[in-house]
Amino acid sequence: VIDQQNVERAAERFRLSEGAFERLELRRDRKRRTQRIRAGVLGLAIAIVAGWLAIDAVRSTSIPANPPDEPQNVEHPFARANGEVLSFTGVTDPFLESVPGDLVAVDFRTGEERVLVEDLTSLYSARWSADGRWLAYETRGSDGGRELWVAGGSKAPRVVATGDGPSSNLGFGAELDWKWSPTGAVLATIEHSETLRTIDVATGETTELEGVGADLLQPGGGFPRPWAWSSDGTRLVFASPIGTPNGSLYSVDVRSGEPSLLARLPGFIERVRWSPDGAHIAVQAREESGQLYVLDADGSDIRLVADDSNSLGFAWSPDGTRLAFGSEVGNEVRIRVATTDGAAPAEIGTVGRNRCYRTSWGGNFECSVTWSPDGNQVAFRKGETGWVTVFDAGGAGEAEPLDELTYLGWDGGWYASPIW
Amino acid sequence: MAIPLGRAIAETEGREVTQAHASFETFFEQTHQRLFGGLCLVTGNRHEAEEIMQDAYLKLWERWDRVGGMDDPTGFLFRTAMNGFRSRYRRASVAVRRRVALAPSTDDLAAVEDRDEVVRILRPLSPAERAAIVLTTMFGYSSEEAGRLLGVRAATVRAHATRARAGARASLEELT
Numbered sequence: 097v098i099d100q101q102n103v104e105r106a107a108e109r110f111r112l113s114e115g116a117f118e119r120l121e122l123r124r125d126r127k128r129r130t131q132r133i134r135a136g137v138l139g140l141a142i143a144i145v146a147g148w149l150a151i152d153a154v155r156s157t158s159i160p161a162n163p164p165d166e167p168q169n170v171e172h173p174f175a176r177a178n179g180e181v182l183s184f185t186g187v188t189d190p191f192l193e194s195v196p197g198d199l200v201a202v203d204f205r206t207g208e209e210r211v212l213v214e215d216l217t218s219l220y221s222a223r224w225s226a227d228g229r230w231l232a233y234e235t236r237g238s239d240g241g242r243e244l245w246v247a248g249g250s251k252a253p254r255v256v257a258t259g260d261g262p263s264s265n266l267g268f269g270a271e272l273d274w275k276w277s278p279t280g281a282v283l284a285t286i287e288h289s290e291t292l293r294t295i296d297v298a299t300g301e302t303t304e305l306e307g308v309g310a311d312l313l314q315p316g317g318g319f320p321r322p323w324a325w326s327s328d329g330t331r332l333v334f335a336s337p338i339g340t341p342n343g344s345l346y347s348v349d350v351r352s353g354e355p356s357l358l359a360r361l362p363g364f365i366e367r368v369r370w371s372p373d374g375a376h377i378a379v380q381a382r383e384e385s386g387q388l389y390v391l392d393a394d395g396s397d398i399r400l401v402a403d404d405s406n407s408l409g410f411a412w413s414p415d416g417t418r419l420a421f422g423s424e425v426g427n428e429v430r431i432r433v434a435t436t437d438g439a440a441p442a443e444i445g446t447v448g449r450n451r452c453y454r455t456s457w458g459g460n461f462e463c464s465v466t467w468s469p470d471g472n473q474v475a476f477r478k479g480e481t482g483w484v485t486v487f488d489a490g491g492a493g494e495a496e497p498l499d500e501l502t503y504l505g506w507d508g509g510w511y512a513s514p515i516w
Numbered sequence: 517m518a519i520p521l522g523r524a525i526a527e528t529e530g531r532e533v534t535q536a537h538a539s540f541e542t543f544f545e546q547t548h549q550r551l552f553g554g555l556c557l558v559t560g561n562r563h564e565a566e567e568i569m570q571d572a573y574l575k576l577w578e579r580w581d582r583v584g585g586m587d588d589p590t591g592f593l594f595r596t597a598m599n600g601f602r603s604r605y606r607r608a609s610v611a612v613r614r615r616v617a618l619a620p621s622t623d624d625l626a627a628v629e630d631r632d633e634v635v636r637i638l639r640p641l642s643p644a645e646r647a648a649i650v651l652t653t654m655f656g657y658s659s660e661e662a663g664r665l666l667g668v669r670a671a672t673v674r675a676h677a678t679r680a681r682a683g684a685r686a687s688l689e690e691l692t
Binding site: 098099100102103104105106107108109110111112116117119120123124127 | 541544545548549550552553554556557562565566570573574577632633634635637638649650653654656677680681684
C-alpha cells in the first residue's frame, strides 16, 4: 500500500484552489512591504541613536564635567604602591642643560616602572607623603628658580611653593626647601629662605609660622639646613645654620609657630633626626672631629654616642630604639649600632672607604645608612656606584651585597643619591 | 535531449525581468501541485501546507536568477520546503498558532480518509513519521537524504517507514 504510486495518488487528492500563484504574489508583496517597513524603522532608530550620540558628544566637549574634589578612583595615580621607588628618567644638572624625562615609580622587587608625571624638563627630588597618597617633586621653573609641585588624588599636579635657585655650586642651600611630615600629608616648606609654612595638601590649609626667625631659615653658607619633623608631626626641630659655632637646637610648635630652645652643643650642627618613637633626637655635629649626639626629645640628657670619627650617615631603627651610623676611620668605614641608653656602640661590620667623600666642613657625599623595615638589618650604600652592603643589626653573620633598588625601597623611595 | 527546466529558465538570464517572472511562474505551475499534495500528507492541514509551500517558493523566487540555473531546481524546492517544515515543528510555532486560532485547525486528512487507504494509514502517524514516508516513497529520497532533511538519523526514517507499513498491513488484515 505504501509505495510511490499510492502515495502520489493520495497526494493528488489534495488540490489547491484556483489562484495559487496570485496568492503567492500577494504574499511576496506583503513580505517586501514588511521588509521595507522594518528597514525604515531600523534606519530611523539608527538615525535617532546617532543623532543623540552626536548631540551628547557636542555637549560633552563644550561643557566639561567638573572634576570631583575627592578622588573617585580607588587607584590613585600618584599613590605609592608598597616598596616603590621614585626615579627620574632624564638628567637634571643644576647649571647645565638638563635632559627631559619622566618621573616614574619603580617596583624594587620586579623592576617594573610606571610613569607618574611625563615629560619633565628637570627634577631635583621627589618624595611621597607619609600616607603614600601624595607626591611632591621639585623642578626648575621657567625663570630658573625652583618649583615644588604636589600631585595626588584626582587633582592635576599644582605648584605649592617656589624659591630661587641654589646658592652653592653643589646645588645645596636652595632658597626652596621642603619636607613631608612623618604622618599624614603635611608639607613644611621654606621659601626664599625667609618664609616657613605648613601645607595640608589634602585640605589645602596653609599655615605660615611667623615666629621662626629668618636666622634659622638661612641655608648657612650654601649647605643643607639641619632641620627635621618630629615623629608625631606636631613639631619641627631647627638648628643654627651650618658654620655657626656652638650651634643651638630649637623646637618649633607647628600650630603656634613659636620656637623654643632645646639645647646648645659645641661645634656646629650638621644634621638632626627625630627618632620614630618620638623620644629622642640624634644630632650630627662637628667641632674638630665629628660627633654624634643623642638627646631626649625635650632637649635633656645629652649623650655623646661617638666622637672619634667623621660620620657618613646615620639612621634610626624603625622602632626608634637604636641608631646605626657609618663612620670614617682610617681607610675603612665602620658600621656601628648604638642604643639610646648611653652604652658604647657595637660595631657590626666594615666596608672600604673608597667612593665615600667628605668636604672640609664635614658634609658626606654619596654614602648613607638605612634600616630594613623589620629592623633586623642595616644597609650601607655608596651612591655613586650603587654598591650596597647589608649587615645583621646584631653583628651576626657575614656582610652581604644588596641590590640598590631594595635599599632605596627601605630608605623611603627616592632614587637620587642622598647627599648627607 | 531535454534541457532541465531550471537550466532552460536560466538561459533567459539577461533578458527582461518579465521573462524571469514568466519562467518562475511556469516552474510554479509545473511543480506546486505535487509539492502541495505531499505537504498536505505530511502536515495534515491544507493551510499549513500552503504556507510552507509559499515560504519555499518565495525563497526560490528571491534567488531565481541563481536557482533557476540549477540542474534540479525541483529538488532544491523540496529541500527548502522540508527545511521550512522542520523549522516550524522545531519551534512549535504551528502548535502555538493553533492554540491562538490564527490558523484553522482542521484535520484535512480526515476529509479524504474514506476515499484513500494511504491517507487512512498515514493519519494516526506523527507529522515527522508522515514526512519520512512522503520523502522516501513519493519524492524518492534515500533514508540518509530524508534523515538529513528532517534532522534525524537514517535509522529513524527507516523505523518510521516500517511502522507505517506495519500499520498498512494491520489495516488490510482488518478489511479482509
